[in-house]
Amino acid sequence: MGHNHGHDHGSTPLQADRGTRRRLLIAFGITAIIVVAQAVGSVVTGSLALLTDTAHALADASGLLVAVIAATMMLRPPSSKRTWGFARIEVIAALGQAVLLIVVGSYAAIEGVRRLFEPADVPGTELLVFGVIGLIANIAAIVVLASRRGDNFNMRAAFLEVLNDALGSVGVIVAAIVINTTGFQRADTIAALFIAALIIPRAFTLLRQTVKVLMEYAPTGLDLDEVRDHILELDHVRDVHDLHASMIGTGLPVISAHVVIDDQCFESGHAPQILEEILTCVKEHFPVSIDHATIQLETAAVRDRESPAVRHA
Structure with a gap:
């Protein structure tokens, strides 16, 4: 006595196109370069802000790599065993990125508070150079991802990651200028706390969104x-x-x-x-x-x- 209706399970609008995957690959390559450059810079300068931004960039690079893998798997068609294909893998990938960012942000906050009382001696000029390198690279990644940022959770998370990392680089640059002009070493720590403040709220928002999908909440806006x-x-x-x-x-x-x-x-x-x-x-x-x-x-x-x-x- 039942009448069932459903569209063909053989296709889904969630399957990532190859253009999305290519953009993610380019952004991953740029972010990986940022990680290497900033890691060298954090060792050379001893800057907490740069170290925090390096950890943030590492989280971004890891997230983008996962996003590339997810986008690749989403291209695989559904089957009799996987009726939705890998449509939900982008949600799981975004969940992993959120958890990683929470860990990075929490570490930066704790270490930043400690350094407020024990400020390190950070060379402003070197810090400025690495901050500018990071900002230029992040802007390049933003340009690559901007046009497709609304495609899915992965693209949204990836775009927000590089955007916030760019803001982190701005924080590093400002700290470097302050140190060079005033000698105020705590500017580096304040910049690190600023970066942590960027990371944590965004991570919790992404975490909440992905958990709602995995817990199968009703779609937002549907009563x-x-x-x-x-x-x-x-x-x-x-x-x-x-x-x-x-x-x-x-x-x-x-x-x-x-x-x-x-x-x-x-x-x-x-x-x-x-x-x-x-x-x-x-x-x-x-x-x-x-x-x-x-x-x-x-x-x-x-x-x-x-x-x-x-x-x-």
Whole structure:
């Protein structure tokens, strides 16, 4: 007595195109150069700000490498065992980046507080040189990623990483100028704390977003109570239960529901028309347009035979 609807599982809008992967590869190469240059600079200068920015750049490079791997795996098509392919791997990759950034930011904050009381002697000129190198490289990476930053979690995370790393380089440059002009050595520590302040909030935001997807929260902006009420307004619909909505990944919201309709709709052949009305309702009447919906039409008798544990939501 069920009518199921769903789009072909053989394709998904989440599959990364090769242009996205190429941009990620270029950005990874640039960021890897930044890591090497700033690592040398942090050893030469002893700067905490530069060391923190190096750790940040290392986290960025690692995240971009993971993003490249994720983008490559997302090109692999779905199969009978992996019905969504590797669509969700970009979410897992972004989660790993968020955790890494939280660790880096926390270390920078703790070490920065310690150095406020024990400032190190940092050569301003050398610090300025490495800060400028880092900023130029980060700007190049930003240009590469900017046009595709909204594609998915991976691209969004990658763009934000290099953007914040560029701001970190600005902090290093400012600290170097202050040290050169005033001799105020704590400027280096303040810059390190500034970089940590950039890292941690962004990391927690990304963490929250990815956890919501993995926990299969309803898509942001979609009110399931409103969806239920709207479907119940349709003629011949008597009940809506087992209603679920979630995100497989960026750009792929899905919804499923059991909808009870009048018995005579199955006898008269009216059920397919009701199904089309429900699908149109789900796709067009809400802030989140859902192209992939699975709707089971059933009679009240079928609903009543379902286990209470199944018949929920």
